[in-house]
Amino acid sequence: MKIIEITNLTKVYSENGNEVVAVNNVNLDFEQGEFTAVVGPSGSGKTTFLNMVGGIDNPTEGQILVDKVNICSLKSSELIDFRMNNIGFVFQAYNLIPVLTAKENVEFIMFLQNKPKAERAKRSAELLNAVGLSDRMNSRPSKLSGGQQQRVAVARALASRPKFILADEPTANLDSKSAETLLDIMEKLNREENITFIFSTHDPRVVNKARRVITLVDGQVAKDERNN
Amino acid sequence: MLSLCWKNIWRNKTRSLVIIFAIVFGVIGGVGFSAFYNGMIYQRLDAAIGNEVSNIQIHNPHFLENKEINDTIANMASILPILQNNKQIKAFSYRIKTFSMVNSANSSNGLLLLGIDAEKEKKVTGIYQYVKQGHYLDSCKKNSILIGQKLAEKLKIKLRSKVVVTLQSSSGNIASAAFKVAGIYNTGNTSFDERMAYVKYDDLAEIVGFNPGMAHEIAITVTDNKLTDTVTDKLKTKLAGYSVKSWKEIMPELGLMTDSGQYMLLIYMTIIFLALSFGIINTMLMAVLDRIREIGMLMAIGMNKLRVFIMITLETILLMFTGSFIGLILSYILVEILKKTGIDLTAFASGMADMGFSAIVYPFIEPNAYIQIVVLVIITGILSSIIPARKALRLNPSEAIRTQ
Numbered sequence: 001m002k003i004i005e006i007t008n009l010t011k012v013y014s015e016n017g018n019e020v021v022a023v024n025n026v027n028l029d030f031e032q033g034e035f036t037a038v039v040g041p042s043g044s045g046k047t048t049f050l051n052m053v054g055g056i057d058n059p060t061e062g063q064i065l066v067d068k069v070n071i072c073s074l075k076s077s078e079l080i081d082f083r084m085n086n087i088g089f090v091f092q093a094y095n096l097i098p099v100l101t102a103k104e105n106v107e108f109i110m111f112l113q114n115k116p117k118a119e120r121a122k123r124s125a126e127l128l129n130a131v132g133l134s135d136r137m138n139s140r141p142s143k144l145s146g147g148q149q150q151r152v153a154v155a156r157a158l159a160s161r162p163k164f165i166l167a168d169e170p171t172a173n174l175d176s177k178s179a180e181t182l183l184d185i186m187e188k189l190n191r192e193e194n195i196t197f198i199f200s201t202h203d204p205r206v207v208n209k210a211r212r213v214i215t216l217v218d219g220q221v222a223k224d225e226r227n228n
Numbered sequence: 229m230l231s232l233c234w235k236n237i238w239r240n241k242t243r244s245l246v247i248i249f250a251i252v253f254g255v256i257g258g259v260g261f262s263a264f265y266n267g268m269i270y271q272r273l274d275a276a277i278g279n280e281v282s283n284i285q286i287h288n289p290h291f292l293e294n295k296e297i298n299d300t301i302a303n304m305a306s307i308l309p310i311l312q313n314n315k316q317i318k319a320f321s322y323r324i325k326t327f328s329m330v331n332s333a334n335s336s337n338g339l340l341l342l343g344i345d346a347e348k349e350k351k352v353t354g355i356y357q358y359v360k361q362g363h364y365l366d367s368c369k370k371n372s373i374l375i376g377q378k379l380a381e382k383l384k385i386k387l388r389s390k391v392v393v394t395l396q397s398s399s400g401n402i403a404s405a406a407f408k409v410a411g412i413y414n415t416g417n418t419s420f421d422e423r424m425a426y427v428k429y430d431d432l433a434e435i436v437g438f439n440p441g442m443a444h445e446i447a448i449t450v451t452d453n454k455l456t457d458t459v460t461d462k463l464k465t466k467l468a469g470y471s472v473k474s475w476k477e478i479m480p481e482l483g484l485m486t487d488s489g490q491y492m493l494l495i496y497m498t499i500i501f502l503a504l505s506f507g508i509i510n511t512m513l514m515a516v517l518d519r520i521r522e523i524g525m526l527m528a529i530g531m532n533k534l535r536v537f538i539m540i541t542l543e544t545i546l547l548m549f550t551g552s553f554i555g556l557i558l559s560y561i562l563v564e565i566l567k568k569t570g571i572d573l574t575a576f577a578s579g580m581a582d583m584g585f586s587a588i589v590y591p592f593i594e595p596n597a598y599i600q601i602v603v604l605v606i607i608t609g610i611l612s613s614i615i616p617a618r619k620a621l622r623l624n625p626s627e628a629i630r631t632q
């Protein structure tokens with residue numbers, strides 16, 4: 001089942017007269033349950049692409065259908081709610097609220113969704129268990145390693161029961177061991193729970209874990225390979 | 229949400245503490261100053277009502293204009309039962325009021341001489357409490373006079389000295405009589421003490437040539453000062469043709485001061501909070517700028533604008549609440565202590581005493597003033613969070629996340 005359909009996606013930044021085409025006429029579809037890496041040199045438009053798919057940034061042209069909903073036509077207030085209910089995000093850094101514990105961070109998005117307290121507590125415990133942090137639930141982010149923080153971020157992204165998870169360079173700040181652990185957890189969630197992941201990366205070892213690799217060059221899709 | 233906001237406040241402890249202390253001192257300053265002002269005004273008012281004016285006065289209307297000796301209250305016999313039968317009237321006293329000269333061996337002075345029924349007057353005014361030497365008029369021989377300390381000093385006389393009082397009698401002639409100083413009082417209000425002297429009603433009636441019962445003034449004390457206006461209105465309708473006035477009408481400037489006292493606090497606190505709000509805006513702006521990436525992240529994952537706004541506003545209000553709460557508790561304690569001990573202004577009080585303010589001020593504040601402050605805190609909190617909250621709302625999540 002197609003959950004994301006992208007047609008003619010283009011983003012042009014204009015900065016003091018200069019026009020930068022960050023994403024150039026991209027056409028892509030994503031199926032439910034895919035595990036996709038978006039790669040490409042620095043400045044190739046990975047972040048811009050993921051932000052548009054996530055509804056954080058507006059395209060200059062083209063459209064994005066998420067489950068048949070054209071997110072580009074949503075009002076900004078509708079878009080925020082759409083993101084909350086349909087898309088999970090893992091960023092490179094600053095994913096977590098520093099004053100809240102790991103568990104509270106995971107619960108926060110469910111709090112935004114007005115989920116009852118008991119459900120929040122149950123699900124956040126399950127998810128932190130799934131990312132292997134059941135013993136660090138009550139630690140604040142500053143007491144966790146970078147890898148552990150990113151695992152909390154994955155748990156947080158899953159908490160809202162999104163249709164898919166976007167992760168922009170989730171391993172960029174991690175050592176290779178932590179990066180591998182994180183990817184293993186993501187891969188396991190994908191395999192066992194059929195969670196759709198789209199992540200960008202520079203790291204070849206991370207790329208190897210992906211089952212689909214999209215290569216962007218100068219904002220255009222240069223390659224789209226599947227290896228199973 | 230509330231606990232998140234509370235935790236957010238303590239991210240930068242120094243910054244929050246600085247602004248909290250500023251609010252604490254602002255509140256203490258505002259409350260303290262108003263309490264002091266209140267204390268001063270109400271003491272002045274209590275003294276004026278308690279020693280001189282009482283709650284309500286009745287006159288012949290002409291007396292107030294001309295101060296003529298013969299403008300006495302007509303038909304006293306019909307008025308007194310009305311006063312006696314009013315349950316809200318605690319006591320009343322009638323007085324002969326004459327403007328006279330007093331001479332000692334050394335000096336002379338103008339004087340407002342009151343002929344009073346000592347027993348009745350005791351229930352209306354508290355001048356007997358201020359007698360420092362000798363005694364009050366109730367246990368005195370004929371032709372005794374009670375004068376103020378200041379007048380005694382001016383005339384260079386002591387207890388049991390003789391003075392001669394000169395005044396106009398009802399027949400239009402000048403009458404003189406010798407009085408012996410039976411008591412000297414001191415209210416602390418020097419202009420009052422210099423100007424007012426008391427003799428027995430019967431003595432003065434005889435000198436001016438009044439029949440028993442004739443008087444210029446009836447002073448009335450009501451059971452509760454709050455009833456003044458009701459009783460005044462009642463008496464006004466019943467006693468048409470007489471001048472019936474409440475203390476507010478008799479001393480409009482004092483009425484104005486007490487009324488304004490209630491707004492004083494509000495005005496002070498508004499000014500103080502206005503000044504503080506700039507500090508608060510600055511603090512919260514910095515708090516928002518420090519968290520651009522985090523707020524951007526929250527907006528990206530689905531925190532809507534209303535919630536971001538509420539978060540910043542709540543943080544601001546919590547910050548102010550903490551400060552005002554501590555400030556209110558401390559000022560409450562301060563006012564309660566000073567209420568008992570008083571603030572002794574003797575060192576700089578000579579000028580104040582001349583104006584009728586006492587040298588020891590006992591500050592106090594109405595309980596609902598505290599509520600007013602809490603309301604003010606909430607309003608200021610909301611108003612001063614608008615700018616920082618708008619700043620947060622204008623963030624573009626995609627750019628905020630990219631910010632390094």
Ligand SMILES: Nc1ncnc2c1ncn2[C@@H]1O[C@H](COP(=O)(O)OP(=O)(O)OP(=O)(O)O)[C@@H](O)[C@H]1O
Pocket residue numbers: 013014015020021022040041042043044045046047048049627
């Ligand atoms: N806000 C912006 N204004 C102007 N140009 C921008 C803006 N954001 C990105 N760009 C430009 O768009 C292009 C794509 O940037 P983007 O961040 O998407 O690349 P990327 O593939 O994520 O790079 P990296 O691997 O370094 O993260 C770059 O040339 C960048 O300079």
Ligand SMILES: [Mg+2]
Pocket residue numbers: 046047048168169
């Ligand atoms: Mg990038």
